[in-house]
Amino acid sequence: MSRLGRRPRPLWVPAEEGSRGAVVRRRLPLLVIAAMAMYTAANYGWLQHAQRAAPPGQLLECQVTWVNDGDTVRAHCGWHGYTIRVWGIDAPELHQAPWGERAQRRLQALAGGRRLRVLVRDRDRYGRVVAQLMDAGRDLGLELVAQGYATVYERYNRESGYLKARDSAREHHLGIWTRPGLQQRPWVWRHRHPR
Numbered sequence: 001m002s003r004l005g006r007r008p009r010p011l012w013v014p015a016e017e018g019s020r021g022a023v024v025r026r027r028l029p030l031l032v033i034a035a036m037a038m039y040t041a042a043n044y045g046w047l048q049h050a051q052r053a054a055p056p057g058q059l060l061e062c063q064v065t066w067v068n069d070g071d072t073v074r075a076h077c078g079w080h081g082y083t084i085r086v087w088g089i090d091a092p093e094l095h096q097a098p099w100g101e102r103a104q105r106r107l108q109a110l111a112g113g114r115r116l117r118v119l120v121r122d123r124d125r126y127g128r129v130v131a132q133l134m135d136a137g138r139d140l141g142l143e144l145v146a147q148g149y150a151t152v153y154e155r156y157n158r159e160s161g162y163l164k165a166r167d168s169a170r171e172h173h174l175g176i177w178t179r180p181g182l183q184q185r186p187w188v189w190r191h192r193h194p195r
Contacts, residue, residue, distance in 0.1 A: 148175025
């Protein structure tokens, strides 16, 4: 008997006469449910602090499972799930219509569902892995910049190949460079529209 004078409910009870199963599940222990939720969250990158650290310089083989926006993906790398921020670029936010959706669709076309090599460069303040995405020797971040779907995030990237690609896209009026606006400076747009 419990302190309140009631018997605790059993976790498992025998099946009623005539039913097919020998045991009917009454309820799952809360601990099992919590463990399953934590495992799922960690493997799909939903809990940033649950991700295993990937040190800078490490080269991972990853399967992209989800494209969040024009510069962020989720991927499975072995047994671990990571949220990966594409290094060196900044794409318009999804709310910067139509630029954000166009950048997301382009990254989906380049990386979605593919097995990529991921060169870890850093971790950001949100706990995401910051890395270059490579597909058969192609740097997908550099391609996004060259095609006008993203710009160089000069605060973190001063590499000449990226700067030349951005200047060429701007000169040829590709993507975000077709008309002036904050799609060309997503970091300014984020500052003016905080979450």
